[in-house]
Amino acid sequence: MRPIVIMLVSLAVMQGLLLGAPDGSAVAQQARPLTLEGKQSLYQRVVAVPGAAITATAGARATQPVTPFTVYYVYAREEVDGEEWLRVGLDSRGNIRGWLPASQAVAWRQTLTVGFKDTAEQPRVMLFEDRDALIRLAESNDVNAFRTLRDRAAEGDVTDSPVAALQPEGFIDIRRNFYLVPILSHEDVLAGDYQARLLEVASVPLRFSAADDPYRAGVVFVIDTTVSMQPYIERTRELMRDVSERIAQAGLTDRVGYGLVGFRDDVSAAPGLGYVTRVYSELTDDARTFLSQVSGVRATTVSSRDFNEDPYAGIVEAIDSIDWSGYFARYVILITDAGPRLAGDALSSTGLSTSQLRERLVANGIAPWVIHLKTPSGARNENHQHAEDEYRALARIEDVGTFYHPVETGDVAAFGSALGTMMNQLTAQVESAASGFQPLQAGADRPTADEGDPALAEFQASVQRLGYALRMDYLRQTTEDGRAPLLFNAWLLDRDLEQPADRAIDVRVVLTRDQLSDMHELLRRILDRAEEGALAPNRFLDELRSLAAIVSRDPQAAQVAGPGTSLAELGYMREYMEGLPYRSEVMNLDLSTWQQWTAQQQFEFINQLDSKAAYYRALHDNLDLWVSLDGGPVDGDSLHPLLLEALP
Amino acid sequence: MNRSVIIAIVAAGVVALAVILYFAMRTAPEPGPPPITGPERAEDARAVLDQIERAPAPDFDAAFSSAQGFQRDGQLADAQLLYFFAARAGHAESAFALATMNDPLHHSASASLLPQADAFQAYRWYTTAQDQGMEAARARLDALRAWAQDAAQAGDPEAERLLLQWR
Numbered sequence: 059m060r061p062i063v064i065m066l067v068s069l070a071v072m073q074g075l076l077l078g079a080p081d082g083s084a085v086a087q088q089a090r091p092l093t094l095e096g097k098q099s100l101y102q103r104v105v106a107v108p109g110a111a112i113t114a115t116a117g118a119r120a121t122q123p124v125t126p127f128t129v130y131y132v133y134a135r136e137e138v139d140g141e142e143w144l145r146v147g148l149d150s151r152g153n154i155r156g157w158l159p160a161s162q163a164v165a166w167r168q169t170l171t172v173g174f175k176d177t178a179e180q181p182r183v184m185l186f187e188d189r190d191a192l193i194r195l196a197e198s199n200d201v202n203a204f205r206t207l208r209d210r211a212a213e214g215d216v217t218d219s220p221v222a223a224l225q226p227e228g229f230i231d232i233r234r235n236f237y238l239v240p241i242l243s244h245e246d247v248l249a250g251d252y253q254a255r256l257l258e259v260a261s262v263p264l265r266f267s268a269a270d271d272p273y274r275a276g277v278v279f280v281i282d283t284t285v286s287m288q289p290y291i292e293r294t295r296e297l298m299r300d301v302s303e304r305i306a307q308a309g310l311t312d313r314v315g316y317g318l319v320g321f322r323d324d325v326s327a328a329p330g331l332g333y334v335t336r337v338y339s340e341l342t343d344d345a346r347t348f349l350s351q352v353s354g355v356r357a358t359t360v361s362s363r364d365f366n367e368d369p370y371a372g373i374v375e376a377i378d379s380i381d382w383s384g385y386f387a388r389y390v391i392l393i394t395d396a397g398p399r400l401a402g403d404a405l406s407s408t409g410l411s412t413s414q415l416r417e418r419l420v421a422n423g424i425a426p427w428v429i430h431l432k433t434p435s436g437a438r439n440e441n442h443q444h445a446e447d448e449y450r451a452l453a454r455i456e457d458v459g460t461f462y463h464p465v466e467t468g469d470v471a472a473f474g475s476a477l478g479t480m481m482n483q484l485t486a487q488v489e490s491a492a493s494g495f496q497p498l499q500a501g502a503d504r505p506t507a508d509e510g511d512p513a514l515a516e517f518q519a520s521v522q523r524l525g526y527a528l529r530m531d532y533l534r535q536t537t538e539d540g541r542a543p544l545l546f547n548a549w550l551l552d553r554d555l556e557q558p559a560d561r562a563i564d565v566r567v568v569l570t571r572d573q574l575s576d577m578h579e580l581l582r583r584i585l586d587r588a589e590e591g592a593l594a595p596n597r598f599l600d601e602l603r604s605l606a607a608i609v610s611r612d613p614q615a616a617q618v619a620g621p622g623t624s625l626a627e628l629g630y631m632r633e634y635m636e637g638l639p640y641r642s643e644v645m646n647l648d649l650s651t652w653q654q655w656t657a658q659q660q661f662e663f664i665n666q667l668d669s670k671a672a673y674y675r676a677l678h679d680n681l682d683l684w685v686s687l688d689g690g691p692v693d694g695d696s697l698h699p700l701l702l703e704a705l706p
Numbered sequence: 707m708n709r710s711v712i713i714a715i716v717a718a719g720v721v722a723l724a725v726i727l728y729f730a731m732r733t734a735p736e737p738g739p740p741p742i743t744g745p746e747r748a749e750d751a752r753a754v755l756d757q758i759e760r761a762p763a764p765d766f767d768a769a770f771s772s773a774q775g776f777q778r779d780g781q782l783a784d785a786q787l788l789y790f791f792a793a794r795a796g797h798a799e800s801a802f803a804l805a806t807m808n809d810p811l812h813h814s815a816s817a818s819l820l821p822q823a824d825a826f827q828a829y830r831w832y833t834t835a836q837d838q839g840m841e842a843a844r845a846r847l848d849a850l851r852a853w854a855q856d857a858a859q860a861g862d863p864e865a866e867r868l869l870l871q872w873r
Contacts, residue, residue: 593755593791595747656746657783658819661790665808669826669867676870701863 064241077479078507089152091131094167101150102132103166105240105260110162111157116143127238127260128159129166129568129697149695150570164260168637170241171699172259172550173564176229181690183225183562184208185259185548191220192256192549199250204555222548227489232566232699236685242547244639254553255565255639275488276341276385277481278317278374281355282394286332288357290393290431293474301481302345305488313488316348317341317380320355321372323362325407330360334368334407335375339386363405365439367396370415371407377422388424389484393477396429397445397469398452410587412448419452423523427461428453431475459520463513476514483518487525566699571684574698578674581706584644585667591652592660598652623646635705644670644706670706709753751776751784755791766797773800784817793831798838805831805846811853825854825868 091101104127113119117138130146133154137143142160147153174183184207186192195204211221230237243258258531281291298316318338322331339351369392371463376390399406401414408415419426428449436442446464453461463480465473554562571579591598624646635642642666652660677683684696743777754772758764773788786807792800805828806812826852835843851872857865 589790589794593787657748657787658746661786662820665820665824665827668830669824669864672826672830672871673867678866680870704867 060561065431084160087149088636089154091133091147091150092135104130104132104146104158104163104168105238106130106158106484107162107164107260107477108138110158112146114156116145117141117603118157123435124155124158127240129238130163131184135160136638149693149697150572152431163238165243166240166242168241169568169701170244170357170638171232171243171566171568172239172257173232173566173699173701174225174230174554174564177225177227178229180560180562181208181554181556182212182227183550183554184211184221185223185225185550186220187548188220189256189258189549190564192551193247196247196249196254196256196551196555199555201555209650232564232639233683236697236699238568244565246639247551249551249553249555250558252553252558254551254558256549256551257565258547258549260547266445271312273387273488274313274315274343274385275378275387275389275484276315276317276382277484278319278341278376278380280319280321280369280376280390280392280488282322282367282372282396283320283355283357284322285358285361286435287395289470290365290395290468291355291357293470294393294477295349295355297478297481298345298352299349299472299480301485302349304482305485306345306653308485310485310488311345314485315341315385316345317376318348318352318355318510319372319376319380321367321369322358323367323399324407327363328360331358331362332360335371335378337375339520341380342381343464365396365436365441366399366403366405366444367394368405368407369394369396369398370400370410370412371652372411373415373426374408374418377418377424382422382424387487388422390419390424390426391477391480392426392428392449392604393431394428394445395433395471396438397441398448399446412451416452416454425455425461426453426462427480428466430462431468431473432464432466436468455524458524458662459516461517461520461524463517474524476511476517479518480521483521484525487521567701567702567705568697568699571678571693571696571698572691572694574674574678574700575694577706578671581667581671585664585671588660588664588667592657592664593613595653598612638705639703640702667706673704745781745783748781748783748787750781751787754784754788758791764795766795766800769777770797770800770803773803777803780816780818782819793834796834796838798835798840798843801831801834801838802840802843802846803827805835805843809846809850810857811849825850825857825865826871829868829871 093102094100094102106124110124112124116136128148130144130148131150132144133147133152134145135142135385136145136157143157144160144163146155146158148155184204195207199246206225207219207221210216210219211224216222240260241257242260247254247256273533279294281287281294283291302316305311317340319335320333320338321335322333325331325334338355339348342348354470373390373392382388398412401409403409410418416426424465430442430445430449432442436445446462450462455461463476551564552561552565553564554560587598587601590601635645644663647663652663655663681692684692684698686692686696751772754769758769769788769792773785773792776788777784777785786804789800789804789807807818808820808827808831809826810823810825810828813857817822829847832843832847832850836847851869854865854868858869
């Protein structure tokens with residue numbers, strides 16, 4: 059039996075790492091990260107590789123695993139027994155986490171990342187493990203070979219292929235669901251007639267998905283089949299028919315299994331009930347079998363003794379009678395309108411309290427989800443509060459979330475919509491694991507509930523966290539030596555040989571909110587000067603010189619500036635821009651060019667500055683578009699992946 | 707005249723000739739291209755601006771009237787500069803005119819300095835006009851927003867960025 063419980067603990071540790079107290083010394087609180095060589099304001103940052111772990115002191119045995127691809131600031135470097143160690147923190151304000159071996163981190167100098175496009179509009183991007191093979195393909199412009207490699211990779215065939223991974227299907231908007239595919243280096247190559255960028259990125263390989271023991275999810279519905287539950291039973295059945303079709307279409311039939319246990323209540327008190335629990339369907343990945351076995355599920359017409367039922371008996375039946383082996387991710391979904399009978403209740407067939415049942419679920423690596431139908435009848439019987447209290451406690455997974463979802467008034471449509479959303483998300487998680495590619499921090503299983511349903515959105519966020527932890531744990535366990543799959547470097551082209559005219563991906567620069575704020579401030583000042591300069595051209599150069607003297611990191615440059623000096627040479631944003639695969643029209647503006655420009659050219663320049671400055675301001679103020687890697691509120695260290703072309 | 711004097715005169719002549727030849731023959735330094743003047747640099751508008759700025763209090767209505775005149779005459783750089791000068795100071799009519807010149811729903815190559823509309827500029831100057839209480843600007847902003855929503859829907863990244871301004 060797979061120890062998912064260890065995964066949950068390890069996730070708790072990860073979350074603890076992210077959210078818990080830093081190492082806390084007064085010195086640490088005031089420390090600043092190391093700056094990049096030759097820079098005064100850009101800090102050294104690294105990305106943790108999968109399997110990385112942190113220690114309290116350099117050279118000590120690692121104890122705390124970290125979420126792969128976590129971005130750290132480097133506060134110190136130290137060598138212990140010939141190995142380099144990094145003292146790392148989650149922000150630039152001294153929030154230090156501990157020490158990480160340098161071998162478990164990748165330097166992320168320019169904070170560039172890949173933004174994937176919608177695969178409905180753009181072929182899936184291939185990640186090559188062989189740089190030279192990709193260059194040869196690009197230069198020979200061999201479209202057929204390119205297509206064949208992609209088709210093979212999509213089928214999971216990477217034998218003797220230079221392709222290591224493939225972009226996941228679908229579209230994840232990186233601005234709203236931040237993920238990270240760090241770009242480690244870039245160079246220009248020719249792809250046919252087009253100038254393209256060859257990007258070296260950090261990635262998790264496709265091969266791990268080809269493990270003999272694939273990532274499979276088992277879902278057992280534990281459904282209340284007492285009076286008045288018939289509409290929900292039917293809705294669940296209809297939904298499962300749709301879900302199984304979608305799973306078959308996605309080619310994931312063997313990756314997801316379903317089962318169903320019905321429960322009622324003590325039959326001695328109400329013999330007409332027929333059973334306390336009944337396994338209608340074992341876990342099976344054969345949708346037809348499942349649907350035919352559950353076609354006989356009917357709600358009874360006989361009333362039980364009181365409003366509480368015995369759902370815990372149904373869950374215990376699911377734990378004990380169902381064969382969960384072969385299912386890495388395990389879920390029990392309880393659907394009921396009644397509260398549970400607890401230990402001490404003479405009619406409870408298990409005699410288990412909520413916490414005892416929860417322990418049994420955890421020990422078996424099963425995540426419990428509860429959909430609580432708050433029907434008017436339950437309200438009349440004043441049963442809802444008792445039920446909610448117990449189910450919330452049952453469905454809580456430490457540091458991940460509470461998998462309890464109430465359906466007000468027991469609305470059947472709302473129930474169907476919530477269950478459908480959850481099932482789709484689970485399918486997406488299985489699909490993501492099957493693709494073997496992990497653009498971390500988010501995925502296709504991102505919350506999709508609309509803004510009008512914050513409870514469901516919260517539920518989905520918890521499902522996403524749980525799914526992520528499960529997949530990473532799976533990756534750790536499926537490597538040959540039981541260690542996490544190490545990050546490997548892959549290469550990709552930003553143009554696709556089949557559609558070379560469009561960029562296949564976006565290159566984005568991940569900026570902190572403070573950096574964007576600085577850029578906005580500078581841009582506004584340049585804009586003010588440029589506007590004055592358009593009205594009084596003769597004063598523009600002097601205005602810029604005086605501004606440069608104030609804001610430039612290189613006052614010397616400002617003093618010797620002449621008409622041929624560009625804004626970048628005056629020091630504006632030089633540190634941000636140097637070495638990026640982007641040529642800034644604004645920053646490369648030569649002042650003598652400005653003086654030669656027509657009014658039209660000057661206004662075009664001003665308008666460009668103006669719209670960028672306004673965009674930065676709006677972006678800065680729009681908190682939805684920022685992500686805090688420490689899980690805290692949005693602050694100056696929060697990140698946004700800005701399109702390279704949106705730089706000044 | 708003694709011989710040494712003659713030698714001195716000849717030597718001086720040779721030196722003078724060498725100097726003349728040197729300056730005549732040497733490559734002249736690349737002169738920078740002369741600054742552009744005339745209509746492309748909106749010289750007429752700048753002359754109007756000079757006058758306005760010399761007055762104790764700038765007359766933005768006068769700037770606006772001149773801008774309208776230039777626009778009618780097709781001197782679009784001059785019109786743009788004067789509208790811009792007054793709009794920047796909060797002159798509602800000038801801001802509205804400048805916004806219209808940039809509005810994708812009202813842009814016309816014959817009435818706008820820039821060959822393409824610029825929705826953000828339209829937003830900026832309509833907002834200025836609206837802030838000065840101009841009702842017509844409010845309606846234009848509503849229409850512009852609807853336009854941006856459609857354009858963003860169709861995948862226009864500029865329009866998508868512009869929409870952030872309304873949040």
